[in-house]
Amino acid sequence: MHAIEIRETGGPEVQLYVEKPAPGQPGEGQILVELAAAGVNFIDLYRREGRYPLPVPCVPGEEGSGVVLATGPGVTRFAPGDRVAWTTVLGSYAERVLVPEDKAIAVPDGIDLRTAGGVLVHGMTAHFLAHDSYPARAGETVLVHAAAGGVGLLLTQMLKRRGARVIGTVSTEEKERTARANGCDEVVRYTATGDLAAEVRALTGGEGVHAVYDGVGAATFDASLDSLRTRGTLVLFGGASGAVPPVDVMRLLWGGSLTLTRPYLEHFRATAEEFERRAGEVFRGLLDGSLTFTVAGTYPLAEAHRAHTDLASRATSGKLLLVP
Incomplete structure (x- = not known):
């Protein structure tokens, strides 16, 4: 499979497009997913730059969506063929991703996988900001x-x-x-x-x-x-x-x-129940039309460096995605 690999922290150019062995059978509590889209977020830039800890070498990226290929022992919520999305899973800039079951959520009918691959981090962040960090009246x-x-x-x-x-x-x-x-x-x-x-x-x-x-x-x-x-x-x-x-x-x-x-997103999706509730409200908003989500740009996985450059320039409006 192809993936982005970082061997040292630095600028956008440290993201290398490489061929790597595909993950094997998922382990306990894991699902193996074929990537549809990976969201590009500022935390990806912070990790690449070294502002946030990053074990190198590694595959970066923390958000994405795709179709389940296989499930590991103990997985009860998903089966092969299911459409899923996830957050806070390091290794998401790859054609296949091992995702812990508790980091994934089913994508409802009516929401395409590219939207699902980019809306969770921004949507759940906006949700906890507006409803928890300062619940505006x-x-x-x-x-x-x-x-x-x-x-x-x-x-x-x-x-x-x-x-x-x-x-x-x-x-x-x-x-x-x-x-x-x-x-x-x-x-x-x-x-x-x-x-x-x-x-x-x-x-x-x-x-x-x-x-x-x-x-x-x-x-x-x-x-x-x-x-x-x-x-x-x-x-x-x-x-x-x-x-x-x-x-x-x-x-x-x-x-x-x-x-x-x-605040930090991971602390506002600390339990499976909170993740389901917060992500569910974002998905419902998209389905009923009360929320509009904008994809500002879609880039081939090989051009992760360009997506990072464009995001850092703050010249875009909306979400940037990487696709295989």
């Missing part, structure tokens, strides 16, 4: 950075369903149109303003927002804190522009008794 105003990105588009839709007023930040006119089409009430182009926080405060009568959802990190962190009202919450869920340096917690006091949280 009707009438509140919140700020979503990178509102035209993969998580931002779904997060905006979920926040609007909860009745919140959403201010989104984007970098281009085209992304502004996309963000507004997905529910943003106001859009700020941070490339066109000298003081992002001042513009956000102007849109809130000087008070600031109840919460900021920030997956950008270093480039937006200070403005995020400065955009909050008294007792506001900053949900820092990523670092697309780089890691945030250590923070003096007294900034939270002087900012108005602020709350800062740094």
Whole structure:
């Protein structure tokens, strides 16, 4: 089979397209899946760069979908021929993937495998941000950075369903149109303003927002804190522009008794029941039309380096996929 292999951390070019022996019979609690699509996520970039631990050499990628080829001993939920999707399974950039049963979920009829291969990480992240990290209430105003990105588009839709007023930040006119089409009430182009926080405060009568959802990190962190009202919450869920340096917690006091949280998807799908519930709500939203999912680009598996370059450039709107 073909797969991407990383032998040392570094830039996109360290991802090598190689031929490897296909996995054998799945072990206890595992299923063997023929890949339909692998999702490309910022955590893949963080691991490739060495920001997050990565055992090398290894096959990267953590999200995907496909058809079950075989099941190992003890597997009860799946059978050969079933359509499945998964998250947090290192080794997903490959034509065949061994997936632990408890990391996989059945793909409902009516959802194609390419959609399923990319929606879970972004969809479940948006879900726990909007419902758990800061469960926005009707009438509140919140700020979503990178509102035209993969998580931002779904997060905006979920926040609007909860009745919140959403201010989104984007970098281009085209992304502004996309963000507004997905529910943003106001859009700020941070490339066109000298003081992002001042513009956000102007849109809130000087008070600031109840919460900021920030997956950008270093480039937006200070403005995020400065955009909050008294007792506001900053949900820092990523670092697309780089890691945030250590923070003096007294900034939270002087900012108005602020709350800062740094959530991670794995902690919000910690049990099989929670995974089923959260993923199920994302799938139901797609099926009933209350959620719209955007695939921004599909790349051959051999061009994982190009997908990483495009994602890092933040020039895309929606999800990037790798396909065999």
